[in-house]
Amino acid sequence: MDRIFNFSAGPATLPQAVLEQARDELVNWRGSGMSVMEMSHRGKEYMSIHAEAEADLRELLGIPANYKVLFLQGGASAQFAMVPMNLLRGKTSADYLNTGEWSKKAIKEAKKFADVSIVASSEDKNFTYAPAQNAWQLDPNAAYVHYTPNETIGGVEIFWTPETGNVPLVADMSSNILSRPIDVAKFGLIYAGAQKNIGPAGLTIVIVREDLLGETLKGTPTMFDYKIAADNDSMYNTPPTFAIYIAGLVFKWLRAKGGLAAMEKENIAKAALLYDFLDTSEFFISPVARENRSRMNVPFTLKNTDLDEEFLKRAKARGMIQLKGHRSVGGMRASIYNAMPIEGVKTLVELMREFEKQHA
Amino acid sequence: MDRIFNFSAGPATLPQAVLEQARDELVNWRGSGMSVMEMSHRGKEYMSIHAEAEADLRELLGIPANYKVLFLQGGASAQFAMVPMNLLRGKTSADYLNTGEWSKKAIKEAKKFADVSIVASSEDKNFTYAPAQNAWQLDPNAAYVHYTPNETIGGVEIFWTPETGNVPLVADMSSNILSRPIDVAKFGLIYAGAQKNIGPAGLTIVIVREDLLGETLKGTPTMFDYKIAADNDSMYNTPPTFAIYIAGLVFKWLRAKGGLAAMEKENIAKAALLYDFLDTSEFFISPVARENRSRMNVPFTLKNTDLDEEFLKRAKARGMIQLKGHRSVGGMRASIYNAMPIEGVKTLVELMREFEKQHA
Structure with missing residues (x-):
C-alpha cells in the first residue's frame, strides 16, 4: 500500500517530503560518506545540523535571546519530574491546572517533590472543557504555575495564555507546539515531547528563561539538571542526534510553508x-x-x-x-x-x- | 565521496547493510504505508518490531529468563544516577572500580546518592591498565559493585568477569557490549548506551536481574524507576521507537553473521x-x-x-x-x-x- 492517513496521537504522521529527504540522505549525508546516525556529535557535520535545528526553531517561535533551547530525552514524562526538581528554587509549593489525563500525570509526579495546589479542574465535567482564567485560584507564592494547553486524550485546547503575574508559567505543549504562533516571553518554561508535531520519539524540547536555571533540588540527577544541559548546548552527553536531525528537517519544512x-x-x-x-x-x-x-x-x-x-x-x-x-x-x-x-x-x-x- | 571509514568513538559507524535496509524501508515500512518513525508505539506494527528486537538481543547474549531487558533513554550518564537510585535497596554504600574517565563520571554521580568506596584504581599509571581482581578491596556489605569493562577513552578493557560473591555486579558495557559472548548470569545489571555497538544515540539498554527491582530511593523520578519500565515492557511512555528499530536491524545483522x-x-x-x-x-x-x-x-x-x-x-x-x-x-x-x-x-x-x- 502507498502512504496511508495515520491519525495516531503520537508517534504521528510526518511530512512526506521530510521522510523522502531523510531516505535520500540516510546512507550518505550530503557527500559526507556517512549517515547522520553515525556522526560524532562533536564533529563539524553534526554540530552544524544541531545548530541549524536550534536556529530554525528560534526563528519559527520567535524565541527571545534570554531563553535557552534544550534538546533532551525522556519525553514529557521526564519533564513531569524535571520541572519541580529545577523550578521550585527554594520554594515548596507549585500551582497546577487540571484539565485531563496528562495534567493528572504531571500533578501526580510533581507531588513527589512539591506541595501541589490545584488552581482549577474540569474533572466535574469529565474534562470536556477548560476552566476560565477567572476561576483559577492562583497562589502568588507558588514557585510556578503548570498547565497543559492541549490535552491529547481529551482533545481540550486552551487558546488564550494564562496571566500568572510574577509567577513563571510552565506549559506542556507536547501536542500543540508549532501549531500556531505563541508569545514565548509570556512563559517561564515550555516543554514538548517531539513525537507529535516535531519529529521522532526520543527527543524532548525545552524552552526555558535562563534566569530560572541553576537551583535544583538535592538529589537531582545530573541528567535532570536544565542548567547543565544549557551550559553544554545539550551536549553534556551524546544527544539523540538522528531525532534532532529529523526535527530540523521538520523545522525547515515549516519555514518553507510560511x-x-x-x-x-x-x-x-x-x-x-x-x-x-x-x-x-x-x-x-x-x-x-x-x-x-x-x-x-x-x-x-x-x-x-x-x-x-x-x-x-x-x-x-x-x-x-x-x-x-x-x-x-x-x-x-x-x-x-x-x-x-x-x-x-x-x-x-x-x-x-x-x-x-x-x-x- | 562514497562511504568513509569512520573511527568515531560514538556515535559510530553502523553496518552498511543495516543503513541500506533502513533507507529502503524509511518512507513505507514493509507495505504498512508509513515510516517506523510515524508508528503508534501501541500499534501492532511497532509492537512486533519492539518484541523482535528484544527477542534477538536475548538470543545473542543468552539472557536468562529472570532478567529484564529495558529500552530506556538518557545514555549511560542517566544510568550513573539510576543505578544507585534503584540498587541501593536500603543500603547506603556501593563499591566502584576506577579505571578511567567513564568510571570517574559514574563515581561522581553515585556520590550524590551513596557512600562510594573505591575498590581499586589505576589512576597511579594514568589509567593505562586495570587492577587485578586480587587488588580489589571489596566490601561484602556494599549494595553492588560497579565497573567499566571497557574504558572508551583510555582503551582499557577487562576480559575477565570479576567475582563479587553475593554482591550484585554492575557493568557499564557501553563500548563493548555485543563484541563477544558474556555470561549474563554473572551480572546483576548491565547497561549500555546504544551509540557504539548497538544503534543510534538516544537509546540505552539495561539488562537487570528482576529480583533487584522494586525498591527505589525516595525522590526517584518515575522515569528513573527500572521496575516501572520493566512492568510496562519499556512502554510506560513513548519509547525511542526508531532507535529501537535500528538496534533490531543490527541484532539481525549480528545473528546472520553467526x-x-x-x-x-x-x-x-x-x-x-x-x-x-x-x-x-x-x-x-x-x-x-x-x-x-x-x-x-x-x-x-x-x-x-x-x-x-x-x-x-x-x-x-x-x-x-x-x-x-x-x-x-x-x-x-x-x-x-x-x-x-x-x-x-x-x-x-x-x-x-x-x-x-x-x-x-
Whole structure:
C-alpha cells in the first residue's frame, strides 16, 4: 500500500517530503560518506545540523535571546519530574491546572517533590472543557504555575495564555507546539515531547528563561539538571542526534510553508472541516466545549457505539488508521497535527458523512 | 565521496547493510504505508518490531529468563544516577572500580546518592591498565559493585568477569557490549548506551536481574524507576521507537553473521592487525598494558607529536576520519566496533606503516 492517513496521537504522521529527504540522505549525508546516525556529535557535520535545528526553531517561535533551547530525552514524562526538581528554587509549593489525563500525570509526579495546589479542574465535567482564567485560584507564592494547553486524550485546547503575574508559567505543549504562533516571553518554561508535531520519539524540547536555571533540588540527577544541559548546548552527553536531525528537517519544512502563521491557517481549516461536520451531524458527537475544541486532537463518538468497530474497519479499508479513541473517552479520535494533509481530513469527513447516511 | 571509514568513538559507524535496509524501508515500512518513525508505539506494527528486537538481543547474549531487558533513554550518564537510585535497596554504600574517565563520571554521580568506596584504581599509571581482581578491596556489605569493562577513552578493557560473591555486579558495557559472548548470569545489571555497538544515540539498554527491582530511593523520578519500565515492557511512555528499530536491524545483522562468537573472532582479528603493528613500530606507541588492550578502542600516540596533524590530514585524504585521540590521552584513537569493516583497519595500518617509513 502507498502512504496511508495515520491519525495516531503520537508517534504521528510526518511530512512526506521530510521522510523522502531523510531516505535520500540516510546512507550518505550530503557527500559526507556517512549517515547522520553515525556522526560524532562533536564533529563539524553534526554540530552544524544541531545548530541549524536550534536556529530554525528560534526563528519559527520567535524565541527571545534570554531563553535557552534544550534538546533532551525522556519525553514529557521526564519533564513531569524535571520541572519541580529545577523550578521550585527554594520554594515548596507549585500551582497546577487540571484539565485531563496528562495534567493528572504531571500533578501526580510533581507531588513527589512539591506541595501541589490545584488552581482549577474540569474533572466535574469529565474534562470536556477548560476552566476560565477567572476561576483559577492562583497562589502568588507558588514557585510556578503548570498547565497543559492541549490535552491529547481529551482533545481540550486552551487558546488564550494564562496571566500568572510574577509567577513563571510552565506549559506542556507536547501536542500543540508549532501549531500556531505563541508569545514565548509570556512563559517561564515550555516543554514538548517531539513525537507529535516535531519529529521522532526520543527527543524532548525545552524552552526555558535562563534566569530560572541553576537551583535544583538535592538529589537531582545530573541528567535532570536544565542548567547543565544549557551550559553544554545539550551536549553534556551524546544527544539523540538522528531525532534532532529529523526535527530540523521538520523545522525547515515549516519555514518553507510560511512559518507558524501559515500553519495556523491550515490547522484552522483542517479542524473546521471536522467540527463543522460534527455540528451538523445527528450521528457523530463532539464531547468538547466549543471554545476548547482542539485543533490537533479531535475526539468524537458515535451515538450507537455498537457501530464503532464497523466504522474503524471501513476507515482502514480507505487507508485511514489509528482512529480508535482513548479508552477514557471512548469512540474515535482523529489526531490532525501539522503533518496531516487536508486530504486526510477530507477523506475522513467523507466517510463519516457516508456512514451516517447508511446507518442513521 | 562514497562511504568513509569512520573511527568515531560514538556515535559510530553502523553496518552498511543495516543503513541500506533502513533507507529502503524509511518512507513505507514493509507495505504498512508509513515510516517506523510515524508508528503508534501501541500499534501492532511497532509492537512486533519492539518484541523482535528484544527477542534477538536475548538470543545473542543468552539472557536468562529472570532478567529484564529495558529500552530506556538518557545514555549511560542517566544510568550513573539510576543505578544507585534503584540498587541501593536500603543500603547506603556501593563499591566502584576506577579505571578511567567513564568510571570517574559514574563515581561522581553515585556520590550524590551513596557512600562510594573505591575498590581499586589505576589512576597511579594514568589509567593505562586495570587492577587485578586480587587488588580489589571489596566490601561484602556494599549494595553492588560497579565497573567499566571497557574504558572508551583510555582503551582499557577487562576480559575477565570479576567475582563479587553475593554482591550484585554492575557493568557499564557501553563500548563493548555485543563484541563477544558474556555470561549474563554473572551480572546483576548491565547497561549500555546504544551509540557504539548497538544503534543510534538516544537509546540505552539495561539488562537487570528482576529480583533487584522494586525498591527505589525516595525522590526517584518515575522515569528513573527500572521496575516501572520493566512492568510496562519499556512502554510506560513513548519509547525511542526508531532507535529501537535500528538496534533490531543490527541484532539481525549480528545473528546472520553467526552471533557473538563469530563477532568476537572478527574483533580479535581486527584488533590484532593494529596491535601487532604497534608492537613492531618504533614510531607509534600503544600506552595500554598488553592484557588490557581494548578490542574496541585503540589509542596510540606518535613519538613525535608535532606530526599528529599531518597524520590526521593524511588519514582524511584516504577516507579515514575521527582518529584524533581524546584530549586526556592525546595522540590518536581508532574505535573499531563491530561495524567497522576489517578493510578499514587494514587501510589504517597501511597508512601508519607508510607514515612511519617516511618520517622515522
